[in-house]
Amino acid sequence: MTRPSIEISNLGPIGQLRTGRLPRRIVQLFAGLWLFGFSIALMIRGNLGVAPWDVLTTGLEHWLPLSFGQITIVVSFVVLLxxxxxxxxxxxxxxxxxxxxxxxxDVSLAWLPVVDGWPARVALMLGGVVLNGLAGAVYIGAQLGRGPRDGLMTGLARRTGRSLRLVRSLIELTVLALGLVLGGTAGVGTVVFALGIGPLTQFFLPWVAVRAEAPAAARQLTPCAQSD
Structure with missing residues (x-):
């Protein structure tokens, strides 16, 4: 079976609202974001290493009187600056x-129990990585804008003229190193995530992305909004 092909639009906020299938896309956006947070909690409970940005969060937990989720929100808004x-x-x-x-x-961590034993921990770690790839594809495929970290990557790539792969690698290595300096924890799950998240997201995205067509006027103003 051939996977469908689809492009991600580059519309601004107004264009996103004027694009079709908005109710379905909003539901998909929040479903993807919630699954994304749940996947992070799975990796935390697996205790075998988390994503590079989450290593930074675990480091900041030693210095800030905030929960993991609260620090994630704070870091997101700092990245937006x-x-x-x-x-x-x-x-x-x-x-x-x-x-x-x-x-x-935070909600997922309150619900998920701490587990013991290698089989359960490995299952949680692998499940978290796979679910993270799916969840990322789901919310990106809603065509309602990039996340703070993704936007930093694309913005730096455009400004510097470097490839997205290089910019993403440098950003994640930087936050990983900073997280470790702050006392964060990494592990085999960090390596599995780094190697697997790109291919997983790319695999799932064509299946879940909504083909969002902008009105004719918006397409003329934003050529890359066309999907075909």
Whole structure:
């Protein structure tokens, strides 16, 4: 079976609202964000290493009187400040991303029990990585704007002329190193995440992305909004 092909639009906030299938896309956005937070909680409970940005969060937990989810929200808004010099514009999904994922992590951690034993921990770690790839594809595929960290990556890539792969690698290595300096914890799950998240998101995205067609006027103003 051939996977469908689809492009991600580059519309601004108004264009996103004027694009079709908005109710379905909003539901998909928040479902993806909630699953994303749940996937982070799975990896935390697996206790075998978390994503590089989450290593930074675990480091900040030693210094801030806040929960993991609350720190995630704070970091998201700090990252948004770096959008200003690189010229990125927040969308509807950007602000939702900054808040909803942190809330989902805290709620999920309150519900998920601490587990013992390697089989359960490995299952939680692998399940978290796979679910994270799916959840990322779901909320990106809603076509309602980039998350704070994704926008930092695309903005820096555009400003520097470097590839997205290189910019993402440098950003994640930087936050990983900073997290470790602050006392954060990494592990085999961190390596599995780094190697697997890109291919997983790319695999799932064509299946869940909504083909969002902008009105004719918006397409003329924003050529890259066309999906075909």
């Amino acid at each position: 770096f959008w200003i010099p690189v010229g990125e514009r927040p969308g509807i999904g950007t602000l939702a991303n900054a808040i909803a994922i942190g809330l989902a992590v």
